[in-house]
Amino acid sequence: MNALTPNPAPTTISERLGATGTANALELRGVSKFFGALAAMEDVSLTVRPGERRAVLGSNGAGKTTLFNCVTGDFPSTTGTIRFFGEDITAFPPQERIRRGLRRTYQISLLFTGLTVLDNIYLSCTGVSRSRFSFLRPRQDDALVASAENLVRVVHLEDVRDTKVEELSYGQQRQLEIAMALAGAPRFILFDEPAAGLSPAERSELIEILMGLPGHMGFIIIEHDMDVALRVAESVTMMHNGRIFKEGKPAEIEEDEEVQALYLGDGSHSHG
């Protein structure tokens, strides 16, 4: 997969200490993704510190979701290396990356519509636990059930706890997506347009949930809504045509002329 850029042996002390927690939460080096001859993402290098909250902005087709797919392994990258808390995860299948504390939400809700809210979250909790192969039903005092119950409260879905997901409103389904990403002690989360299609009230509730996440839990958020993105993020990465175009603080990005010309000026921030 990444035969073109073999992983260099660790040389510096900090690189050798990589896995001990001093490393960056996420580190991409020269990551590209080709679909045939089409480059969905080209030569992307990105570093996110532990606990950092980063927004990735860009117009449609800029390669934002492709970036997420490469990081989580939904679609493996064509070239480059991806390190997660110092560990090279480039060749790992998705479930191995998830078990190391990486989570994501999807732009279009991928939920188990025939199951209840609590069951969906319970599934997310078992996925990263040893009991995922268990043939025994959970007991009343099961720790995973308790943590699933807790997550229901975190995303304010107590009222629909036992409702089938297909009966939920769109906004509630988005909240459930977030709860599923929070299951099983994540270290880093990728949010793919969590605010898309939400009402203003639901948006402020979403911001409240994101701001309420524990400090060590870093995330990247893809968002068309600048208000949401710039309120929850401390740094911003702009993407354009599959490449990283600019990085900086929210204020710098907002005032950057090139950014305004490319992204803010064309009105594309108003949709979503």
Added chain:
Amino acid sequence: MAVVDTNTGLQPTWVERIPAPYYVLGLLLLIMPAIAGDFVLNDIFGRTFYTGIIALSLMFLAGYGGMVSLVQMSIAGVGGYMVAIFGVSAIETISLGWPWYVNIPMALAVAVIFGTLAGWLAVRTEGIYTIMITLAIAAAFFYFTRQNYVIFNGFSGFNGVLPPSLFGVQWQQAVPFYYLTLFWAVLCFLAVLYVSRAPFGLALQGIRDNPRRMAALGFNVTGHRVAAYSFAALLAGLGGILQTWNLSQISPGTAGIGPVIDVLVIAVIGGLRHPIGPFIGAFIFVLLETFAIDALIAVGLSGDRFQLLIGVGFLVIVFWSPDGILGLWDKFKDSRNRDPLLDRGGEAP
């Protein structure tokens, strides 16, 4: 009903929650030997139960896992062959004559290994290709057993394969065999029902609906599917052993292409959504296979056309209710609960 059921408060016990008709059915099955003759017990109910178990293994894979496996009858065949080879049969040159407590676990173990290997190959495919690859394995198994004389005794297979005489009971006799198959059928049914709501079964249903999302939750989709094949193989192997004891013989034809397809027909006729479906399907199939001949002769047709009746029945059911008899039953209940004036409702109160 939710898997995670943490509602507290006063609730009826599980004994109270079972509807009355189920108790009636249970009682009826228990006292059946008092009202039915040996033929009905052995050739109708005994056959229904073990055929139902084999079809149940397909229902588990197809209904919960979305994997239509045509290899289940072959796994049953492996189970049957292994009790004949490890245990006692009339073919003394091949049969090893091991005692039942070694023979039966070994037979089940080989069936599970075979099922796991078949699953390991099949889970890399989806939809029609799963059907094709499992059918190919089933066909290979049929021809292999027919041509191999060293282990499988070729065309004639094994005869004189009888259940062990435990507790001084001749288990091959009609009444003991009825209770033996009833016991295992109920146990397998309850096991599948239980597992379907345990983390393993829940995850399997998640994988059926959305494998990519399950991987993104940390599940090993391939591993989970293979494990489902192993569990299904245990059921199928058990059904195969019971069948071999019932017929007291096993030959390549037991797991030929015809029986392989029959298992699918049975599961689909009954319904793939609930573990009771395969048993309903098996009961209908066995009734048709047993009595269609008389019915056909009565109307002046050749008796060996009973497959035609099954085929037509299959067509009608698949056409009118893709969920089998269970689906028809749901439609019936739905229409009974419907408000005739407002044309609304349908949900059970």
